Amino acid sequence: MKTLYKLTVSFFILISVSACKSDWLEREPEEILTDEQLWNNPELIISTIADYYSRLPQHTDFGGPYNCGSPSAYCGWKDYASYDEAMWSGVSNFDFEFRNNLIEYPFARWSLWNYDLVRDINLAIDKIGAVNSPKVPDAMKNQFIAELRFIRALNYFELVKRMGGVPIITEQLIYDFEGDPTYLQHPRNSEEEVYLFIESELDAITDLLGNEGSKTRANKYTAIALKSRAMLYAGSIAKYNNLMASPITLPNGEVGIPASKAAYFYESSLQASKAIIESGAYQLYESNPDRGMNFYEALTVKNGNNEVIMAVDYAVSQGLRHLFTLENIPRSLRQDVENVSGSSALSPSLNLVESYEYLDGSVGTLKGVGTGSNTAEGQANWIFYDSPAAIFADKDPRLSGTIILPGSTFAGQALNIQAGVYTWNASANKYDRVEGSLNSQYTDGGVLTGGDGPLRNETYVSATGFYLRKYLDSAPGAATSAVRSDIWWVRFRLGEIYLNAGEAAFELGLPEGVSYVNRLRERAGFGPNSLTELSLARIMNERKVELAFEDHRVWDLRRWRVAHERWDGTTTNPNANIYALFPYRIIRPGHPDDGKYVFDKFRSSRTTRPRYFRYGNYYAEIPQTVINNNPKIARNPFH
């Protein structure tokens, strides 16, 4: 029996080995695609290009690692809590909470040196150019190469806006194994040269891109939109860097652009913006007569949205989805189990809320707010409002489209944002403040503290009295970890192009600038011609409110060279600190003010440190490993 078994086994082993033998050395690899297979197959080329799109650098998008405990790392949308649009009010563990306590922005923040992507793109361009196959005709080859050059130009823009001038590498660097790598070491190009390179690349590919109507792949207008933005950045660096008391420059122009080039770059940006606006290919989103909701839908509605030029799309049906809604849904609307679900991670700041003007064009500072000191003096300014929403009456409708205010709703469900009550104390001749825990009831049977807070130092509930509406998904289940959200991340939209055109025209001294900004304000809900003239302060505020939470704020303040003044690290500077607005109900039976609402404004106690931006933050630190590998790289100023 045993012998028979042994024989059978050895027989089958021998058979199986010999069967393989004939083509053992000639098998096709099963896990690696050869150059020939890849570059001769249009579908695989598209997959490769899709990979390159996904590797483009981002800052505050929907991506980013979940746990990200470093102020220098890429963390995605959580970093809105690092600037002045919002603060962090989600989980309080240090990996998230440090944004409220950031002593200063480290020099390595925003640092980027992703030449691996540049190298892969250069390689792909070479390989596609050399393809000789009927499956990839010349027209298709040119289109692929144009698209790769767009990705490369966008990547160089991301590099130059963070690091200043970087080496422009447009071909593969191949080592010859002779022992001397110095011919591969390229010094930094000047900041001006990088912007000119981006411009010339985009001009060259505009008519080759194809992809008409695509909102996720680059087409003609995407390239022009990038040009509009990049040239505006270059123009403002040329102008405002040289207006500083001591401009930030390096001897070979690696950072800093001569002031004489400002007009050229602004003109280039204006022409690009006009080309998009005048083409009629895109229209501002105006489908909803409710202007606030219209603004919300302009970013969140995908069907029939002709404002968005390019977006990073998600789709629940394809498994491409993100957790932004789950993490930011207002407290009382959260749907997931407590330990799984976040909520209320970003609390928009009162600073941003007050930046939205009144519809008559007056400054947006809210009227009749107290100081929160719980003294008679702190209550002297109070206006007694009939409802929590009344204080926001007649504000720019974009406010309610961007932020969930006290007394408003989300997805048809009413929120209850109330911090507590004030009861009349006749002996002290003032009101006494009473605050409770979440969703608590006062002795009169009414609400003490609402189901949505705000609370000063609690996790998962607003700490400023506001919730974020922009990008919040109202689809069923979007706030659950099982379903999640597929709201898209907008890279370029026509609204920005109008503001770019307005700013470039203003800087060139052309009167038409104001009409672009007025067009956008008319869509927002202002009357026609709401502005008669522009100023830089107007443009700054308009960009702040229109493009809030769209990854513009920090880059705008950098290019205008005002970040070190706005965020100077002092507690006495209102721009550098995050303010909260807490609504309270008045309890004074028999008095006409009974049951009305008052508001207190104070510096948020959960953000312990003011924002501090130093000169050395205008250009991020080049990693020492890069300089070790290539001694020709000059360091950036101040570090």
Place this chain on the structure above:
Amino acid sequence: MIHYIKLIVPLIILSFASCELDNYEPPTSTLTGTVTYDGKPIGVRSGGVQLELWQPGFALNTKIPVNIDQEGRFSASLFDGTYKLTFLAGNGPWVVSTDTIVVHLNGSADITVPAEPYYTISEETVARNGENIEASFRALAVNDSRALQSVGLYVGTTAILDNINNKLKVELPAADIATLDDPISLAVNLGPELSSRAYVYARIGVRTSGVNEMLFSPVFKINR
């Protein structure tokens, strides 16, 4: 069973032995020093200003950042060897210098790092007058290649005091200073919260335009 124990015991011993061999001794030498001008230490913002130490002779360079405390002192724990101490360009309130100080470290060393500030503070007096803190000082131009931006008086409740960490401050822009030949006076009202304290700290600073960090006087402790 015995066999297994025979096998395991040497393995356990071996695992301990390997641990010890892998570890490095921690650095035991210390380098301390002071950044000075004219023999006096230069006061700066706590945690704001850095020097950098480089150890030459290795293939790859990584700097050792050395933070300067608010009295202009610094210290670093190092291995014995030769180091190069350099300024970080544009980081401190002094003229950018490419000087390198070579330090041969054997045990411990205390060095003086001379720097040339743009402006210094001298003849400073700070006193309390009722609810006010009053300061008088001279701002001297040592190197006026950059303009003076402002001078300031900072008051706080802690000895760590600068333009960022303070409770009260008053700053006077350079445009409002007629001449640097005369002493400059600054005063700040303490307000009810600070004036009831037994003591407060005060400090004078000067800011040079285009330089992030300010130069400060020593910290004064002012009793009620």
